[in-house]
Amino acid sequence: MTTNQIETARARYDADGFCLNDTPGLPEDLVRRAVEGMDALRDGEYDTGVPPEESPWNPGDDPDRLCKIEMPQFGNRAIMELISHPALGDFVGQLTGAKWVQVWWVQLLYKPPKPATSDDDTSIGWHTDRQYHCPPWTRDSELFTAWVALSDVTASSGPMKFVPGSHRTPVGDDGGDFFAQDLASQRDSIRLPDGTPWREVEAILPPGGVSIHHRDTLHGSGPNVSNQPRRSFAIHMRTDKSETVDAARIGLAEFLEDPRCPIVYRA
Numbered sequence: 538m539t540t541n542q543i544e545t546a547r548a549r550y551d552a553d554g555f556c557l558n559d560t561p562g563l564p565e566d567l568v569r570r571a572v573e574g575m576d577a578l579r580d581g582e583y584d585t586g587v588p589p590e591e592s593p594w595n596p597g598d599d600p601d602r603l604c605k606i607e608m609p610q611f612g613n614r615a616i617m618e619l620i621s622h623p624a625l626g627d628f629v630g631q632l633t634g635a636k637w638v639q640v641w642w643v644q645l646l647y648k649p650p651k652p653a654t655s656d657d658d659t660s661i662g663w664h665t666d667r668q669y670h671c672p673p674w675t676r677d678s679e680l681f682t683a684w685v686a687l688s689d690v691t692a693s694s695g696p697m698k699f700v701p702g703s704h705r706t707p708v709g710d711d712g713g714d715f716f717a718q719d720l721a722s723q724r725d726s727i728r729l730p731d732g733t734p735w736r737e738v739e740a741i742l743p744p745g746g747v748s749i750h751h752r753d754t755l756h757g758s759g760p761n762v763s764n765q766p767r768r769s770f771a772i773h774m775r776t777d778k779s780e781t782v783d784a785a786r787i788g789l790a791e792f793l794e795d796p797r798c799p800i801v802y803r804a
């Protein structure tokens with residue numbers, strides 16, 4: 538990306554709490570191998586010999602449910618290569634201006650296609666990432682999520698939606714629920730700070746594209762009514778300006794010293 542493009546992305550990220558990059562430079566072949574890796578994990582095949590962490594979806598579960606697998610890079614080499622890729626690291630490093638950036642948690646998200654007429658149980662409710670950070674991080678910790686698309690994410694495939702500006706005055710821990718299915722009624726009950734209008738922006742991305750969102754930005758997604766699965770990785774990242782409360786190394790911070798949570802950028 539040129540300096541101008543980075544500055545535009547940074548201005549968007551600061552103002553809106555998210556930004557998109559259609560072409561961060563992830564090689565097509567790597568994206569294809571990561572898709573194969575995703576399918577292998579769904580089949581319970583691990584080319585590293587090690588399974589992912591305990592997950593809400595496990596091989597053999599209903600293929601028509603939302604599939605969320607925690608730390609998929611533990612079980613597949615191509616996925617490890619993708620989440621560590623220097624092109625992604627350079628982009629987030631330049632975006633944040635950080636001394637270093639580390640991946641600290643990863644989720645595989647596979648949203649199966651569903652006919653528009655069927656009951657929706659594959660939506661992801663409005664929430665912020667901070668709500669799910671356990672152990673908590675210190676108040677000013679710099680944390681964000683790089684969401685990498687592995688399929689064509691269109692308006693009909695249940696793209697992520699963001700509420701621009703919602704990161705500026707966080708709605709707090711009761712403000713959302715990842716597992717809620719009725720996004721419209723959630724929207725009626727979430728109180729945005731005075732002056733922040735509720736707007737929703739869809740993150741439409743090609744395979745290999747990425748969106749970056751702040752840990753306090755409200756986001757969610759509806760059902761996938763296309764005819765292809767929606768595939769992605771939510772790669773949770775931190776900069777040198779971050780630490781867990783009491784430097785805890787438990788829960789989602791258990792692997793901070795593990796090479797499978799790589800440092801993807803150093804200034």
Ligand SMILES: O=C(O)CCC(=O)C(=O)O
Pocket residue numbers: 646661666682684696697756757758769771772
């Ligand atoms: O994939 C989605 O629609 C939501 C993912 C998400 O909550 C995240 O990346 O933090």
